[in-house]
Amino acid sequence: MHRYIWLVPLLPLFGAAINGLLGRKFRFSEKLIGGIAVGSIALAFLLSVAAVYSYGFSSHAIWPETYVTSQDGAFKYDWIPGGAVRQTLGSNERIRGKGEEELAKKRATLPPEERNQPVAVGVFDVPRSSVLNVEWSYQLDALSSIFMLIVTGVGLCIFVFATGYMHGDPGFYRFFAYMGLFMFSMLVLVMGSNFLMMFVGWEGVGLCSYLLIGYYFDRQEAADASRKAFITNRIGDFGFALAIFGVIATFGTSQYGDVFSQARSFPLETLGHWGLLSWIALGLFIGACGKSAQLPLHVWLPDAMAGPTPVSALIHAATMVTAGLYMVTRTNVIFQHSQTMMLVVALVGAATALFAATIGITQNDIKKVLAYSTVSQLGFMFMACGVGAFAIGIFHVMTHAFFKALMFLGAGSVIHGMHHEQDLRRMGGLRKYMPYTYLTFLAGWLAICGIIPFSGFWSKDEILWNAAATRYIPVGWLVWIVGTVAATCTAFYMTRLVAMTFWGKERFLPVHHEHTPEHEGHLMDDHPAPEHHGDFPHESPRSMWVPLAVLAVLATVGGFVGISTAFTGGKHVGGRMNIVNFLDPIIWNPTTRYFGTHEAVDSYGKPLESVAHTGVDLVTQELEPVEAPPPYSSEGFNLAHAVESKLHNEIATEWVFIVISLLVAGIGIGLGFLFYVKDTRLPDIWAARLRPLYEASYNKYWVDEFYGWAVTRRVMDAARAVYALDAKVVDGAVNGMAWITRLSSRITGAVDQYFVDGLVNAIAAFIMRLMSPLLRAAQTGFAQNYALVMVLGLVAAVAMFFGADILKMVRNIFAIFV
Amino acid sequence: MPLLLLKFFTPALGFLFQEATSGRFTTAWQKAQHPDLSKFLTIGALLFIIGVAGVLTRRNIIVIFMSIELILNAANLNFIAMSRYLQDTGNVNAVAGQIFAVFVIVVAAAEAAIGLGIVIALYRNKETIWVDEIDILKW
Numbered sequence: 015m016h017r018y019i020w021l022v023p024l025l026p027l028f029g030a031a032i033n034g035l036l037g038r039k040f041r042f043s044e045k046l047i048g049g050i051a052v053g054s055i056a057l058a059f060l061l062s063v064a065a066v067y068s069y070g071f072s073s074h075a076i077w078p079e080t081y082v083t084s085q086d087g088a089f090k091y092d093w094i095p096g097g098a099v100r101q102t103l104g105s106n107e108r109i110r111g112k113g114e115e116e117l118a119k120k121r122a123t124l125p126p127e128e129r130n131q132p133v134a135v136g137v138f139d140v141p142r143s144s145v146l147n148v149e150w151s152y153q154l155d156a157l158s159s160i161f162m163l164i165v166t167g168v169g170l171c172i173f174v175f176a177t178g179y180m181h182g183d184p185g186f187y188r189f190f191a192y193m194g195l196f197m198f199s200m201l202v203l204v205m206g207s208n209f210l211m212m213f214v215g216w217e218g219v220g221l222c223s224y225l226l227i228g229y230y231f232d233r234q235e236a237a238d239a240s241r242k243a244f245i246t247n248r249i250g251d252f253g254f255a256l257a258i259f260g261v262i263a264t265f266g267t268s269q270y271g272d273v274f275s276q277a278r279s280f281p282l283e284t285l286g287h288w289g290l291l292s293w294i295a296l297g298l299f300i301g302a303c304g305k306s307a308q309l310p311l312h313v314w315l316p317d318a319m320a321g322p323t324p325v326s327a328l329i330h331a332a333t334m335v336t337a338g339l340y341m342v343t344r345t346n347v348i349f350q351h352s353q354t355m356m357l358v359v360a361l362v363g364a365a366t367a368l369f370a371a372t373i374g375i376t377q378n379d380i381k382k383v384l385a386y387s388t389v390s391q392l393g394f395m396f397m398a399c400g401v402g403a404f405a406i407g408i409f410h411v412m413t414h415a416f417f418k419a420l421m422f423l424g425a426g427s428v429i430h431g432m433h434h435e436q437d438l439r440r441m442g443g444l445r446k447y448m449p450y451t452y453l454t455f456l457a458g459w460l461a462i463c464g465i466i467p468f469s470g471f472w473s474k475d476e477i478l479w480n481a482a483a484t485r486y487i488p489v490g491w492l493v494w495i496v497g498t499v500a501a502t503c504t505a506f507y508m509t510r511l512v513a514m515t516f517w518g519k520e521r522f523l524p525v526h527h528e529h530t531p532e533h534e535g536h537l538m539d540d541h542p543a544p545e546h547h548g549d550f551p552h553e554s555p556r557s558m559w560v561p562l563a564v565l566a567v568l569a570t571v572g573g574f575v576g577i578s579t580a581f582t583g584g585k586h587v588g589g590r591m592n593i594v595n596f597l598d599p600i601i602w603n604p605t606t607r608y609f610g611t612h613e614a615v616d617s618y619g620k621p622l623e624s625v626a627h628t629g630v631d632l633v634t635q636e637l638e639p640v641e642a643p644p645p646y647s648s649e650g651f652n653l654a655h656a657v658e659s660k661l662h663n664e665i666a667t668e669w670v671f672i673v674i675s676l677l678v679a680g681i682g683i684g685l686g687f688l689f690y691v692k693d694t695r696l697p698d699i700w701a702a703r704l705r706p707l708y709e710a711s712y713n714k715y716w717v718d719e720f721y722g723w724a725v726t727r728r729v730m731d732a733a734r735a736v737y738a739l740d741a742k743v744v745d746g747a748v749n750g751m752a753w754i755t756r757l758s759s760r761i762t763g764a765v766d767q768y769f770v771d772g773l774v775n776a777i778a779a780f781i782m783r784l785m786s787p788l789l790r791a792a793q794t795g796f797a798q799n800y801a802l803v804m805v806l807g808l809v810a811a812v813a814m815f816f817g818a819d820i821l822k823m824v825r826n827i828f829a830i831f832v
Numbered sequence: 833m834p835l836l837l838l839k840f841f842t843p844a845l846g847f848l849f850q851e852a853t854s855g856r857f858t859t860a861w862q863k864a865q866h867p868d869l870s871k872f873l874t875i876g877a878l879l880f881i882i883g884v885a886g887v888l889t890r891r892n893i894i895v896i897f898m899s900i901e902l903i904l905n906a907a908n909l910n911f912i913a914m915s916r917y918l919q920d921t922g923n924v925n926a927v928a929g930q931i932f933a934v935f936v937i938v939v940a941a942a943e944a945a946i947g948l949g950i951v952i953a954l955y956r957n958k959e960t961i962w963v964d965e966i967d968i969l970k971w
Binding site: 797798801802805 | 884887889967969970
């Protein structure tokens with residue numbers, strides 16, 4: 015199946031190309047455009063499912079031994095060919111990956127004259143060259159499997175939703191063309207087999223994000239937001255690009271398998287030791303910060319809500335913003351080599367989680383609240399990566415994709431039903447009017463608050479537990495405290511959101527008809543639905559609430575693939591259906607220095623002896639949780655250990671943290687209920703009491719203002735200075751050069767006219783005078799003269815060709831007489 | 833009577849038969865059927881030289897035309913002679929020369945018509961057909 019995974023990104027691109035290139039010219043109907051877009055995504059989703067099944071779950075599954083790329087099968091395509099770098103013996107040589115004895119065996123089977131040729135049978139034996147050779151191939155492994163399913167699966171729901179949400183929009187074809195292009199880029203990002211393909215996808219999603227945020231480009235706000243997103247991402251991409259250069263300079267290749275198999279044996283870099291891999295990891299993390307809206311570079315994501323709501327759900331919640339997580343997890347070898355960077359990742363994640371959660375409390379725009387919630391949840395994910403729980407980070411990516419896409423689409427449904435009203439203060443009591451939206455939204459709300467057994471509980475609880483129990487960094491307890499406070503805030507503001515939207519008094523009467531461009535689209539509709547202009551909010555059409563229902567189911571039960579070990583007797587149950595086990599082969603273990611924590615499988619090569627010989631069945635085996643601490647195991651205070659030393663029971667310890675996390679979720683929900691349902695005067699009272707804090711949160715800690723002052727103003731000043739320099743000095747120089755050129759041209763013109771031309775005329779006239787009488791004499795004008803010349807020419811020709819024969823003949827004639 | 837007749841005419845018949853198969857007349861006739869190529873070429877060369885001399889020396893434009901016709905006929909003669917010669921040497925399909933001759937005749941006719949037209953036009957303008965009085969080619 016891996017031979018056909020190249021179709022997965024191609025299908026959305028194809029759909030986007032049809033819609034984008036032909037949609038306008040041939041006036042495709044909305045049904046056709048929607049059908050093409052949804053159909054291409056659905057096909058890609060089915061292909062992804064088949065690929066993941068064949069990779070991990072079929073009877074011929076190759077999990078967890080290794081990875082496969084699309085180049086291992088059907089065709090090879092060297093994207094940036096750099097010369098003959100790699101030679102393989104057969105189609106699937108690389109994926110088997112063997113050691114030296116295998117290599118020797120291979121060699122022995124070859125004819126004698128070929129035995130000394132380089133033979134690459136595994137990634138370890140790939141002849142390295144100073145010439146960079148980049149292939150365009152898609153890689154199928156545990157991580158890309160999960161991302162493929164998230165991107166195409168959640169993407170499918172959002173596409174279906176969008177056909178309802180964008181109904182009547184004049185740019186329908188354009189929207190779906192951009193969305194398809196985005197899906198293509200995102201799939202290239204997560205399926206590429208090397209850093210450069212990841213970068214292509216990275217830039218592609220950045221472009222599509224820019225295009226889609228600025229979809230309503232006639233609105234100044236949207237245009238500004240799209241530029242802001244693009245420019246902020248450039249800062250991150252700068253770091254990412256440097257990191258890629260670093261990787262290529264260090265390892266001589268950009269292919270994941272080759273890079274990681276080399277990085278495996280690099281020395282570890284402890285806290286404060288800035289080695290090569292730390293710098294590379296720093297660059298990568300700057301890139302991740304830009305794309306995933308982490309603290310210094312988070313400013314673009316809330317503004318990105320100017321785009322259509324399905325875009326917010328797909329790009330700015332479910333998929334694109336998790337690209338940073340994908341990258342950090344993909345390069346976890348590099349990150350785990352650097353304790354410093356692990357600490358940085360954890361602290362930045364924790365800080366972002368709390369920072370964004372506190373802002374989310376006071377925002378009044380429904381999408382802004384969700385945007386800050388997304389930033390906060392991304393912080394949680396980075397927290398997980400920073401404390402060494404990469405699989406849990408990806409688990410949270412997945413559950414977050416479910417419940418946040420659900421909530422964004424729910425918000426979209428509300429906005430749709432409320433005639434494009436986004437202000438929470440003008441909603442309330444929508445439960446009656448939008449039952450489906452309400453019920454599905456409740457699932458998302460419980461999931462993000464972390465109520466058992468909704469999906470968010472499992473992932474968030476695991477993150478906090480791993481933070482408390484981490485041995486990667488010395489301040490796990492601090493991360494845990496910050497994360498717990500952020501989780502409380504999350505529960506509070508999400509309860510506030512639900513209460514202000516769906517519960518309580520109806521504050522939207524009378525209806526405000528604000529003719530935003532989004533609204534104008536509906537007015538231009540061919541079939542204006544009467545309910546669009548009714549006085550009351552209405553439930554959305556079926557194409558919108560069915561995806562909501564699907565996502566609600568996922569948000570409810572999706573967490574069971576990562577069920578906490580406290581519930582299962584300390585084991586990751588379920589074989590490879592458990593996400594921790596499934597992702598295990600791509601996580602590097604600093605102790606064994608191989609990939610995979612439980613099994614001795616190095617993932618990018620061969621299974622280790624123990625497994626190969628014991629023949630453990632990886633399908634049914636229930637795997638032991640991570641026990642091996644990294645060699646740089648921190649000496650600092652460890653919260654989980656402190657609790658465990660009192661309880662003398664690991665599972666009980668985990669239960670303590672589960673109870674705490676449920677408790678804080680309950681506190682958050684209870685406070686939200688108290689503030690926004692029981693006594694609606696309380697928010698104003700407390701806002702007045704905590705005026706400075708409220709102001710800070712409401713104004714987003716003035717980060718935008720600070721950037722505006724510290725960066726934008728400085729840049730503008732510099733630009734002005736450079737402009738002045740340009741106008742005065744550069745233009746002056748150019749104009750001066752022009753003056754000099756004119757002067758010199760006048761001089762040379764005179765020289766040319768009087769001296770050169772004069773000379774030429776004199777010489778020409780002399781020759782003319784000399785030659786003309788002769789030539790004139792030849793031109794008599796008598797036809798007979800010319801004929802005579804012709805005859806003479808003929809005679810000459812005859813003499814030339816037959817002269818010898820004629821002479822001989824004449825001689826013979828004379829010989830007769832003599 | 834018949835015998836008498838036979839007696840009288842037998843020598844004559846024999847003579848006739850002999851003459852018909854290999855007699856001098858027959859041989860001469862046969863030689864005339866297959867004349868020597870070089871004679872034709874000689875005549876053709878003479879015609880050609882006469883024609884060229886005429887073109888170069890005569891002043892009357894009509895005579896020059898006639899000389900040109902001589903040149904063309906010299907060429908025709910060569911064509912025919914060569915064609916016949918090739919046929920005699922066994923290549924019975926060598927008729928290209930004869931066909932060429934026909935073409936040359938046609939072209940000569942056309943050329944004469946146009947040439948005489950030019951002469952008339954010239955005469956109307958210059959009142960002369962003497963070529964040494966026509967030197968406007970140099971202008």
